Each structure stands twice: as C-alpha cells, then as structure tokens.
Amino acid sequence: MTSPLSYVQPTADSPWGTYLMQVDRVAPYLGHLSRWIDTLKRPKRTLIVDIPIELDNGEVAHFEGYRVQHNLSRGPGKGGVRYHPDVTLEEVMALSAWMSIKNAAVNLPYGGAKGGIRVDPKKLSNKELERMTRRYTSEIGMIIGPQQDIPAPDVNTNPQIMAWMMDTYCMNTGSNATGVVTGKPVHLGGSLGRVKATGRGVFVTGREAARRLNMNLEGARVAVQGFGNVGSAAAELFAQAGAKIVAAQDHTGTIYNSKGFDIADITAHVKATGGVGGFKGAEPMDGEAFWDVACDILIPAALEGQITAERANRIQAKLVLEGANGPTVPSADDILAERGVLVVPDVICNAGGVTVSYFEWVQDFSSFFWTEDEINVRLDKIMIGALKKIWDTADRHQITLRTATFAVACERILKAREERGLYP
Numbered sequence: 001m002t003s004p005l006s007y008v009q010p011t012a013d014s015p016w017g018t019y020l021m022q023v024d025r026v027a028p029y030l031g032h033l034s035r036w037i038d039t040l041k042r043p044k045r046t047l048i049v050d051i052p053i054e055l056d057n058g059e060v061a062h063f064e065g066y067r068v069q070h071n072l073s074r075g076p077g078k079g080g081v082r083y084h085p086d087v088t089l090e091e092v093m094a095l096s097a098w099m100s101i102k103n104a105a106v107n108l109p110y111g112g113a114k115g116g117i118r119v120d121p122k123k124l125s126n127k128e129l130e131r132m133t134r135r136y137t138s139e140i141g142m143i144i145g146p147q148q149d150i151p152a153p154d155v156n157t158n159p160q161i162m163a164w165m166m167d168t169y170c171m172n173t174g175s176n177a178t179g180v181v182t183g184k185p186v187h188l189g190g191s192l193g194r195v196k197a198t199g200r201g202v203f204v205t206g207r208e209a210a211r212r213l214n215m216n217l218e219g220a221r222v223a224v225q226g227f228g229n230v231g232s233a234a235a236e237l238f239a240q241a242g243a244k245i246v247a248a249q250d251h252t253g254t255i256y257n258s259k260g261f262d263i264a265d266i267t268a269h270v271k272a273t274g275g276v277g278g279f280k281g282a283e284p285m286d287g288e289a290f291w292d293v294a295c296d297i298l299i300p301a302a303l304e305g306q307i308t309a310e311r312a313n314r315i316q317a318k319l320v321l322e323g324a325n326g327p328t329v330p331s332a333d334d335i336l337a338e339r340g341v342l343v344v345p346d347v348i349c350n351a352g353g354v355t356v357s358y359f360e361w362v363q364d365f366s367s368f369f370w371t372e373d374e375i376n377v378r379l380d381k382i383m384i385g386a387l388k389k390i391w392d393t394a395d396r397h398q399i400t401l402r403t404a405t406f407a408v409a410c411e412r413i414l415k416a417r418e419e420r421g422l423y424p
Contacts, residue, residue, distance in 0.1 A: 015093075106383070145177065205344050295317050299322075344401055
C-alpha cells in the first residue's frame with residue numbers, strides 16, 4: 001500500500017490506510033469506471049499552513065493547520081474543521097476522502113474536503129481561540145468560498161467558530177457571503193435542525209436497519225461512545241422510540257445502568273460538567289469494559305479507529321451504527337461481518353449533518369428559510385432513500401453495507417470524472 005504523498009506513510013489501520021483499503025475493496029464493482037480509481041487515492045489539493053497568533057500574555061505561538069480538498073468532480077468541497085491536539089495531515093486526508101464518499105452516497109452536489117488545526121482548544125482563552133480561527137481562515141482563504149469549498153463544525157468546533165470564519169472571509173473579500181460556511185448560528189444564516197442533524201441521521205438509518213433485522217426498538221439496549229452533539233442526539237431519539245441507553249463513554253469516563261439512563265438527567269449532567277463521568281444515575285465502569293457491555297445497538301460516535309479487531313470479537317451488539325467518522329478498522333469490519341453483526345457505515349449513517357448543511361447552503365443562496373419540521377421531513381426522506389439504494393446494491397452483489405455504500409458513491413464520483421474529462 002503506497003501513499004500519493006511521500007511524507008504520509010499509512011499503515012493498514014491508520015485513517016488513510018483504512019480509506020485506501022476500502023477503495024481497493026470496491027474496485028470489482030465499478031465496471032469500466034475502475035480505470036479512474038486512482039483518482040480516489042489522491043487528494044486534489046492539500047494545504048498546510050502556519051498559524052501564528054499573539055497569546056494573551058504577549059507571547060507568540062504557532063499552530064499547524066490543514067485544509068484538504070479530496071475530490072471536486074461533483075461540486076464544491078464540503079467538510080468540517082476540527083481542533084484537536086492529535087490532528088495530522090494523514091487524518092485530515094482520510095476525513096476529506098470519506099466526505100467525498102459520504103456526499104456522493106446521499107447524492108449531494110458536493111465534493112469532499114476537511115480541515116483541522118493541531119491544538120488543544122481547552123488551553124486557549126476565548127480571545128486566543130478567535131485569533132487562531134481568524135488567522136487560519138485567512139491562511140486557507142485562497143481555496144475556500146461558497147462555490148469552492150464550504151467548511152463546517154467538527155470535533156471541538158461550533159457555531160461561534162463558524163461565525164468567526166464567515167466574518168473573516170467576508171471582511172477579506174469585501175462580500176457578505178454567508179454561504180462560505182455552514183453550521184453557523186441561526187440568526188447569521190444558519191439552519192434550524194442543524195445541531196441535531198447528524199444524530200438524527202444515525203437514528204433514522206438505525207431505525208431502518210432495525211426493521212431489516214426485525215429488531216424492536218421498544219426495550220432495545222443501546223450503548224453510546226461519545227456523548228457530544230451526535231451521540232447525545234441519537235441517544236435522545238432512541239430513548240423516545242422506547243430504547244434504553246444502558247452505557248455511555250467519553251473522555252471523562254464510562255458509565256453503565258442496565259435499566260437505562262434518564263435522558264433528561266444525563267443531558268443536563270453533560271451540559272453542566274462537560275462529560276458523562278460522575279453521572280449519579282449510573283455506575284462507573286472500566287473504560288475497556290465498555291466493549292463488553294450487553295447491548296443490542298452500539299453507537300461509536302467519538303473518534304476514528306475505536307473498533308479494533310480485538311474489540312470486534314467482544315462486541316455483543318447485533319447492530320453497529322457509526323456516528324463517528326472511520327471508527328472501525330478494516331480487520332475489525334471483517335470480524336464483525338463474520339460474526340453476523342450488521343454495521344451501518346459512517347459514510348451513510350452520519351450523513352445527516354452534511355445533508356442539513358446542504359439545506360443551510362441552499363437557504364443562504366435563496367435567503368428563504370425552512371421550518372425545523374420541514375428540515376426533518378426532507379432529511380428523513382433523503383436518508384431513507386439513500387439507504388434503500390445502498391441496501392439494494394448490497395443485496396444484489398452480496399456485499400457489506402460499507403462496500404455497497406462505496407460502490408454507489410464511487411460510481412457517481414468516477415462517472416462525473418469521466419464525463420468531465422481531463423484538462424488540458
């Protein structure tokens with residue numbers, strides 16, 4: 001396995017290595033389009049930037065930032081920006097590639113992109129965070145824009161950061177281009193329903209998958225890793241459908257209650273303390289024991305690479321819903337398939353967020369905004385339709401949902417590549 005960039009050397013279970021293996025697995029199902037498959041193995045554009053800022057104490061600090069545009073054959077780049085101390089170029093490359101697949105899987109008119117800064121945002125003051133965000137936006141300003149590349153929130157970024165990005169871009173270009181980012185505050189052109197959209201998509205695809213498995217959500221036991229916007233929203237919707245959230249894990253701890261949590265109580269606790277650790281409505285447990293929890297549905301909604309081969313052998317769930325990007329390494333994917341565990345892959349399962357980001361982008365262009373009910377109805381229709389096509393593809397070829405999702409998405413991307421041709 002080789003990398004198109006000499007300074008990125010992926011391993012099989014690294015983010016970019018995982019993505020390359022996923023692409024290789026789909027090649028037999030692409031027909032004549034497979035001649036273009038190397039297009040998917042090379043990011044179109046990779047930008048590494050230095051971000052110097054003055055700290056509150058007068059010192060100058062430097063941070064490394066990235067923006068990767070993986071493929072733009074089907075439209076402008078689309079993908080989030082994450083602030084995390086472990087961000088690497090390879091990770092951002094993989095995330096941008098998964099965005100290409102995700103956008104094509106739900107048939108949005110976007111290519112894939114992603115960004116990030118290697119930083120622990122908790123160590124910065126609010127003003128330092130603003131200065132870093134604005135400098136980063138200025139540094140990548142040459143390749144972003146409403147018709148070029150549209151950033152959005154991701155790990156440790158939020159509507160306020162998107163507002164700073166939008167304002168910086170507008171000041172630098174002398175425009176009022178609200179559509180340059182999505183995930184903004186509603187009163188600045190953001191969309192209703194955006195905050196819970198990714199979690200809603202996890203629930204909708206999970207509900208459809210449960211029907212296929214003849215699994216009754218009433219009383220179903222759910223374990224959630226990551227209790228941020230995605231995990232908490234999905235947990236809330238599953239609880240409303242009658243399921244029991246029996247386990248949760250995040251950076252603050254791991255908790256368990258066989259009778260299920262009170263969703264209102266744990267949501268209030270997380271809002272007040274920043275995590276699930278210390279929640280009085282459950283018992284603390286060892287972090288690694290989370291993967292042994294007796295449950296029917298597992299929702300990994302944290303970071304990539306969490307379900308390893310060793311953990312895949314221990315998972316008791318019959319249904320895995322990937323709320324995070326890239327949470328399952330390929331070797332673990334194979335084990336889960338052999339064990340009869342159904343995995344709804346990230347590139348369709350968590351596509352609710354980018355779908356409502358698309359709605360926001362469209363609303364910004366038209367200056368006409370929909371109600372939250374309208375947003376949810378449109379989201380559910382798109383997610384259900386996309387999953388049906390993927391499931392039909394999986395049934396036709398007798399392949400996993402992940403490979404089927406890649407087959408549908410890669411066909412759309414490479415068909416666009418072929419029809420556009422090569423210039424010059």
